[in-house]
Amino acid sequence: MFDSLNGNQLKKESVMLKKASIALMIVFLMVSVCxxxxxxxxxxxxxxxxxxxxxxxxxxxxxxxxxxxxxxxxxxxxxxxxxxxxxxxxxxxxxxxxxxxxxxxxxxxxxxxxxxxxxxxxxxxxxxxxxxxxxxxxxxxxxxxxxxxxxxxxxxxxxxxxxxxxxxxxxxxxxxxxxxxxxxxxxxxxxxxxxxxxxxxxxxxxxxxSGEARAAQGQWLAKVDLEQEKKAAEAEAAALAKAAAEARAKEEAEQKRLAEEKAKAEAEAKKLAAAKPAPAKPVPAAAPAKAAAPAAATAVATMPAAANNALVAAFLVNAIKTSEQIAVQQGKPFDADAETRRILDMWSKIKAEVAK
The missing domain is CATH 3.50.70.10 (Chalcone isomerase)
Known part of the structure; x- marks a missing residue:
């Protein structure tokens, strides 16, 4: 918009200069030798x-x-x-x-x-x-x-x-x-x-x-005025052209600055994106813990097959302790006698099955 406005002003100044030049030429012709x-x-x-x-x-x-x-x-x-x-x-x-x-x-x-x-x-x-x-x-x-x-x-x-x-x-x-x-x-x-x-x-x-001298002097003064008007118009046109050039230079400098800032921002964004850690992969949920097997089942699974009384006695003691620990972990009451009976009962059944 600035350029277009100044363009119009410069055109007007050019017209003024032409008019002043024409008028000046006319006055030169009018000023005859006295x-x-x-x-x-x-x-x-x-x-x-x-x-x-x-x-x-x-x-x-x-x-x-x-x-x-x-x-x-x-x-x-x-x-x-x-x-x-x-x-x-x-x-x-x-x-x-x-x-x-x-x-x-x-x-x-x-x-x-x-x-x-x-x-x-x-x-x-x-x-x-x-x-x-x-x-x-x-x-x-x-x-x-x-x-x-x-x-x-x-x-x-x-x-x-x-x-x-x-x-x-x-x-x-x-x-x-x-x-x-x-x-x-x-x-x-x-x-x-x-x-x-x-x-x-x-x-x-x-x-x-003489009247002729006065007329010649008046024509000369008119010529001087026109010359001054022409110089003023030329100076104004030059000032407008300079202002337009300065405005264009300022606008170009501003556009360059904005482009540089944009490029800098884009480079910074790329740099930040490259430095950002990859998102952590989701950890699969742990499978729910299986309910602890009854103490008797655990005991039976590990009971010695040989009918060695010493080993059987040691096994029973260990099985009862294990059952007690499991009961405590689960927050359940523990009855040692009842647990012993269950273990022995299971042992008897296993032996009968083995004898078959």
């Missing part, structure tokens, strides 16, 4: 995947130096639209900044600009650059090339509990731990009062998330 927002000839995608999250483009703008130089287009990606720069900068939430290089820039120039921005950000936060100097030195090692070439892009993605992950053209190049580093780094563009570019800051915190 059109990018074009700024200064750069296509900035409306969404960006960071870890298990889909972030939406909160705002995008161009970094401008001396009204002429434009080194990159910068976009800020958040889970939800937000216009509070300080809140974004200090938040321990998944977020990212993408820099699309639109004008080749020397490595030294870029690193000096980032260092200056970090100092300004830390000053605004009341911190000290020395707090992060070692980590910034490690950060610089992520970019060994001489230049940041036009057409390349760099992503700075923060994940809570992990740190700031750095990617170049979608390739991971390194990780800097610590929310303090993230806060200072995002503060390069978001701090108050000295962001790298005030116009770029305003553009980044515009919070003008």
């Amino acid at each position: 059109s990018a927002r074009v700024v200064d000839g750069v296509d900035m995608p409306e969404t960006l995947q960071v870890g298990d999250a889909i972030l939406v483009l909160n705002g995008v703008g161009t970094r401008t130096i001396a009204f002429v130089i434009k080194p990159y287009v910068g976009g800020l990606y958040l889970k939800n639209a937000e216009t509070d720069a300080k809140k974004i900068m200090m938040a321990d939430e998944t977020m990212a900044i993408r820099l699309n290089i639109i004008s080749s820039t020397g490595r030294g120039t870029m690193m000096n600009a980032l260092r200056k921005g970090l100092r300004s950000s830390l000053d605004a936060m009341g911190g000290d650059f020395e707090m992060i100097r070692t980590r910034f030195d490690a950060f610089q090692e992520f970019f060994p090339e001489d230049k940041f070439e036009e057409g390349n892009f760099v992503d700075f993605a923060y994940l809570p509990g992990e740190g700031l992950k750095v990617y170049k053209n979608d390739g991971f190049v390194g990780l800097i731990e610590g929310i303090d580093f993230k806060q200072a780094f995002f503060g390069i563009w978001l701090n108050e009062p000295s962001p790298a570019d005030s116009d770029l800051k305003t553009a980044m915190i515009a919070g003008d998330v």
Whole structure:
């Protein structure tokens, strides 16, 4: 019964898995590539995947130096639209900044600009650059090339509990731990009062998330939910299969134990039967004792035939004693004179018969 019940449950789980898989495929088809927002000839995608999250483009703008130089287009990606720069900068939430290089820039120039921005950000936060100097030195090692070439892009993605992950053209190049580093780094563009570019800051915190980005994010979340549902169904199916296997193993073990106990009991019974003594044969009842012959008859049977007076006298005495013993054994009174007379009378008759 257990197996049949679990078989039905497993079938149901299989159906659920199939439904979840189909739904997941449909969502994959629904999640189309969002059109990018074009700024200064750069296509900035409306969404960006960071870890298990889909972030939406909160705002995008161009970094401008001396009204002429434009080194990159910068976009800020958040889970939800937000216009509070300080809140974004200090938040321990998944977020990212993408820099699309639109004008080749020397490595030294870029690193000096980032260092200056970090100092300004830390000053605004009341911190000290020395707090992060070692980590910034490690950060610089992520970019060994001489230049940041036009057409390349760099992503700075923060994940809570992990740190700031750095990617170049979608390739991971390194990780800097610590929310303090993230806060200072995002503060390069978001701090108050000295962001790298005030116009770029305003553009980044515009919070003008497109409807298309929201739809794509919703579809992604639905996909994630379906994936979780599928994993849960798979885990439940595996648990049911394991429980069924354990139940079968337990039942087989119990059947084996019962069979062993039965075999042991049968062997013990055979052993006891072999050791049991054979039943005793009935002893035939003793034949009832014949009544003692009268003393006179006994005496006559043993009386000497010769007419020797001495022998006759001895015989008579012995015969009388024998008759007395028999009478005592039988609990009868004994009369010696009468017994003597009977013996003599019988003796006389015997002699007469012999004389004939």
